[in-house]
Amino acid sequence: MNLLYKALNLSGSEKLGRILTTGAAAIAIISTITIVFFISSKGLSTFLVNGVSVKDFLFSTHWLPDRLPEEGGPQVGVLVFIFGSLTVSLLAVLLSAPLSVACAVFIAEIAPNWGQRVLQPAIEILAGIPSVVYGYIGLSVLVPFIRNNIGGLGFSVLAGFLVLSVMILPTIVSISTDTLRALPGEWKEAAYALGATRWQAIRMVLLPAARSGIMTGIVLGLARAFGEALAVQMVIGNTRKIPGSILDPVITLTSAITMDMGNTPMGSLWNNSLWSMGLLLLIMSFFFIVMIRFIALKGGAAR
Amino acid sequence: MLKKSRLMAIAVLCLAALIVLAGCGGGKQAPDNKARQLSGNVTAVGSTAIQPLAEQAATQFMAKNPGVKVVVQGGGSGVGLTQVAQGAADIGNSDIFAEEKSGIDAAQLVDHQVAVVGMAAVINPAIKIDNLTRQQLVDIFTGKITNWSGVGGADQKIVLVNRPKASGTRATFKKYALGGAEEANGIEEDSSGTVRKIIKETPGAIGYLALSYLDNSVKAVSLDGVAPTKDNIVTGKYPVWAYMHCYTKEKPSGAVDAFLNYMMSDDVQKNIVPQLGYIPGTDMKIVRDASGNIKNK
Numbered sequence: 001m002n003l004l005y006k007a008l009n010l011s012g013s014e015k016l017g018r019i020l021t022t023g024a025a026a027i028a029i030i031s032t033i034t035i036v037f038f039i040s041s042k043g044l045s046t047f048l049v050n051g052v053s054v055k056d057f058l059f060s061t062h063w064l065p066d067r068l069p070e071e072g073g074p075q076v077g078v079l080v081f082i083f084g085s086l087t088v089s090l091l092a093v094l095l096s097a098p099l100s101v102a103c104a105v106f107i108a109e110i111a112p113n114w115g116q117r118v119l120q121p122a123i124e125i126l127a128g129i130p131s132v133v134y135g136y137i138g139l140s141v142l143v144p145f146i147r148n149n150i151g152g153l154g155f156s157v158l159a160g161f162l163v164l165s166v167m168i169l170p171t172i173v174s175i176s177t178d179t180l181r182a183l184p185g186e187w188k189e190a191a192y193a194l195g196a197t198r199w200q201a202i203r204m205v206l207l208p209a210a211r212s213g214i215m216t217g218i219v220l221g222l223a224r225a226f227g228e229a230l231a232v233q234m235v236i237g238n239t240r241k242i243p244g245s246i247l248d249p250v251i252t253l254t255s256a257i258t259m260d261m262g263n264t265p266m267g268s269l270w271n272n273s274l275w276s277m278g279l280l281l282l283i284m285s286f287f288f289i290v291m292i293r294f295i296a297l298k299g300g301a302a303r
Numbered sequence: 304m305l306k307k308s309r310l311m312a313i314a315v316l317c318l319a320a321l322i323v324l325a326g327c328g329g330g331k332q333a334p335d336n337k338a339r340q341l342s343g344n345v346t347a348v349g350s351t352a353i354q355p356l357a358e359q360a361a362t363q364f365m366a367k368n369p370g371v372k373v374v375v376q377g378g379g380s381g382v383g384l385t386q387v388a389q390g391a392a393d394i395g396n397s398d399i400f401a402e403e404k405s406g407i408d409a410a411q412l413v414d415h416q417v418a419v420v421g422m423a424a425v426i427n428p429a430i431k432i433d434n435l436t437r438q439q440l441v442d443i444f445t446g447k448i449t450n451w452s453g454v455g456g457a458d459q460k461i462v463l464v465n466r467p468k469a470s471g472t473r474a475t476f477k478k479y480a481l482g483g484a485e486e487a488n489g490i491e492e493d494s495s496g497t498v499r500k501i502i503k504e505t506p507g508a509i510g511y512l513a514l515s516y517l518d519n520s521v522k523a524v525s526l527d528g529v530a531p532t533k534d535n536i537v538t539g540k541y542p543v544w545a546y547m548h549c550y551t552k553e554k555p556s557g558a559v560d561a562f563l564n565y566m567m568s569d570d571v572q573k574n575i576v577p578q579l580g581y582i583p584g585t586d587m588k589i590v591r592d593a594s595g596n597i598k599n600k
Contacts (some may be wrong), residue, residue: 065468066468066469067485079317119441139497139500147505149584153462153490153505154505155392155490155501185420200339233493234497237490237491238467238491238492239488239489239490240488240491241488249490251491258493259467259469259493260467260468260469260493261379262351262377262378262379262380262381262382262469263379263381263382263467263469263471264379264469264491265381265384265385265388265404265405265406265407265468266381266382266385266389266406267385267403267406268405270405270406270469271381271406279459
């Protein structure tokens, strides 16, 4: 390695370091820009080329892209998919957030040694399990369990958000733990000095102080839940209808895209409207990023 | 310092490798017909229903013609048709006629029908029904009948399991089994394997599968008293079947032509095709065109 290095006559080159890092940064920026441009140009053609109105696209529940014009088609309303995505991911966050914050408190405050040695690696393993494996477990274990013990078909909103809540747990836990650890030790000591018990110190001093970090974790978890496709698709049943209860099957934006993408020709309205759904997901993730920035800014100012 | 310089060198190498790799993707060699021995590249993209057949045929073809490299990819019928129409792939696999997909200029594509696959309504094995009339099937799939007692079965809710609207299997089933009636909303899965798993495990479930996916875990029902068997399909008694198309842009030549010929040879038609549960195109006693008109061969 060293020989090659000398052969290339690169030793001590300041310029090289600069070129390398600038090059890497440029690749990151260029890929972001090109991806955004590509999705936008594809996604917008539903409205610009095929002439579907944005209102019909977002607020209609009629998904009939294969219907002939004589029969009143084609119609591409995606409200059902948006509703499904929002329901499943919000429910997942509602379940996962309290659980994750409690885990983070346990790791950072209650049992720092044991928590760090055992619980944190365990949660990191959760983060490393591929989503298809989560989906397969959900399909083979959770879906039959729900069908036999709770009712319905098993393929349901319930199965979807249970799988998702486990998947986003590591995200929220690790960010919350880091935030709690980063708090100045004096704050806790000051709370103890004023006579607070450990639980009081955690509840009234540490958690409020870590609020912005915890919120960032929750929003990141929500973003992951919103964008997850495979695991959710395997357990929610993908029925293109607004669910009446959490035991009914449902469909999300991501699963609606994966179901149809392979069999629709590029450039057709059907295919374009799938890209528009992708654009919608992209806009949602922009929104989540802006939200995180905003929370971080506010949290910083409060200190 | 030494460590740092090593790191730097590794980084340089990685970047270089990246650039070299990125460069590789673009080039696609044109088939070279000059050599006496057949050589060149063939890419076949599209329908996942044809993929196992094309892959096995490709493996045997490459063993016989070492100069040719055949790459078979899935992606779906829409992808296959788009790619071949754009010239990005040599062969576009589809389980429906190009004329049936909107957005594809079928006139510039040449159709090669390599096999036929039958499709059947499939139910959970616990349901005590072996035959459905066409009207019963339509009523079940359009949501008019929602309980098995409505067609002479036990008092049990019917659970519909569909493929996605864009799927070729669904299009064929809708056209030839349901007479074009619009299916009601039900569970949707984008792979036939998952559909089979769900029908097997869910009480009261009904769906449809290509005969190549049938096994003992689910039950295929007869339509108007005609069982979905090979004999009934080749004679035209059982109507729910589809051609497996390999489309090329214009008339094929060189390695592509040789591969398509091999697909039609006895090696493939008499061995691989029946093994995989498909019906050889040569066995068909009838022909059907894109609009569904049937003629005797």
